Amino acid sequence: MPGATFVLVALVPSVLQAPARRRGGHDGDSSSNVKPMPIFLAAWILAGLGAVTGSILGNAAGKSGLVVGATAGGILGVTAAVGLASKFQWLARADRSSGLIGGIIGFVVAAPVAVANLHTPVTPVLICALAGAGVLLGVGFARGWRRSS
Secondary structure: OHHHHHHHHHHHHHHHHHHHHHHOOOOOOHHHOOOHHHHHHHHHHHHHHHHHHHHHHHHHHOHHHHHHHHHHHHHHHHHHHHHHHHHOOOOOHHHHHHHHHHHHHHHHHHHHHHHHOOOOOOHHHHHOHHHHHHHHHHHHHHHHHHHHO
């Protein structure tokens, strides 16, 4: 799976910079202000910490509890990241739901890859970045959809 990790690392900078380039200038509207790097890092870190904490707590119920706990913990981590991003005004209130949906989708896509690569220490950590990318992509998709309607 090293190729997938390379693709992820190669795409992250373009995902982080794309909204600022497309947006052009700011018209003074606070809803256009998105701070992609703090949002990305918060979602990445909190999704990973939530998954680890959930898996530790769920381990008491066996292997299925471990998986359910890790998934629930990761989703709670994404939720916390979106809430913090909104609180610190890194993310506009209008973008919270789309960011949350994108982050959850990113985490759900990342979870099976992380589980399949638990024997490596790096891949599960890096793959949690999909949660952060998902938040940003969810926000970008929703903003494009709102503009076109």
